[in-house]
Amino acid sequence: MQKHVHLKTAAVEKSTHQEFFNIAISVDCVILGYEEKQLKVLLIKSDLKEFEHLWSLLGDLVMPNEDLEDAPYRVLKERAGLTDVYLEQVNTFGKVDRHPSGRVITTAYYSLINIKSYRLQPDEKELHWHSVNDIETMAFDHKLILDTCLERLQAQVMEQPVVFNLLPEKFSLRELQDLYEAILGTELDRRNFRKRIMLKNWLVDLNQMEEDVPHRPGKLYKLSPQFKKNYYGAREKQAARIAV
Numbered sequence: 001m002q003k004h005v006h007l008k009t010a011a012v013e014k015s016t017h018q019e020f021f022n023i024a025i026s027v028d029c030v031i032l033g034y035e036e037k038q039l040k041v042l043l044i045k046s047d048l049k050e051f052e053h054l055w056s057l058l059g060d061l062v063m064p065n066e067d068l069e070d071a072p073y074r075v076l077k078e079r080a081g082l083t084d085v086y087l088e089q090v091n092t093f094g095k096v097d098r099h100p101s102g103r104v105i106t107t108a109y110y111s112l113i114n115i116k117s118y119r120l121q122p123d124e125k126e127l128h129w130h131s132v133n134d135i136e137t138m139a140f141d142h143k144l145i146l147d148t149c150l151e152r153l154q155a156q157v158m159e160q161p162v163v164f165n166l167l168p169e170k171f172s173l174r175e176l177q178d179l180y181e182a183i184l185g186t187e188l189d190r191r192n193f194r195k196r197i198m199l200k201n202w203l204v205d206l207n208q209m210e211e212d213v214p215h216r217p218g219k220l221y222k223l224s225p226q227f228k229k230n231y232y233g234a235r236e237k238q239a240a241r242i243a244v
Contacts, residue, residue: 024099026106027071028059028142029087030149031080033115034166038131039182040115041146043138044079045126050100051139055130057146059106072109080127082118087111090149098141110149112166133185150183157183161202164223172210172218173197202227 031042043055058079062071076082087109094105120127132150137143156162163179177193197203203221210217 030110046139056139
């Protein structure tokens, strides 16, 4: 004989656990770029009195009628005019006291963009690129979020072709090594780096040389179309679809 199971309604569940349904959800975006041999992050001045004069990541609360995966794209479009940006979800941060207004759990995303293809508008006075090496204190727990995203990037760079959209289409191995050193925060042996990169088969030799450089010109390369299509193509389509 089947045992009868008493089921409660969603309304009863909410009424008996009201405190659990009063937790806010937010998203925070770590937008990284590369300029003047420095890895940089796009930050905005915090608009909370408790964090006056401190910088924060681009973020916002998730709207009541908004899907989580749509929220970061809305934030980037509204606050920085960024569209068609691929975002990778990194981690969720939920310390009880991380937000002074109450319990807020945030999901962090990161993206790599070419700074030269994105120019801040003159009226965006509260939005600036900052070298990640110069950042000591941020609003909320955003320094922890930034460091966590940097650790994710550092774990990926030698195994996946994730960083090539930080460079111009054509680049030298010297420029590529400078970028890797900025990300990893350490000097790399020139010969070992080049050998390891070449074993990946990520690059196409363009049979061209650098011009107008203050050092001995190096050969120019580009990311292999195969990797560009497989790695970046699907991500750009996803970003375009979600950001509509």
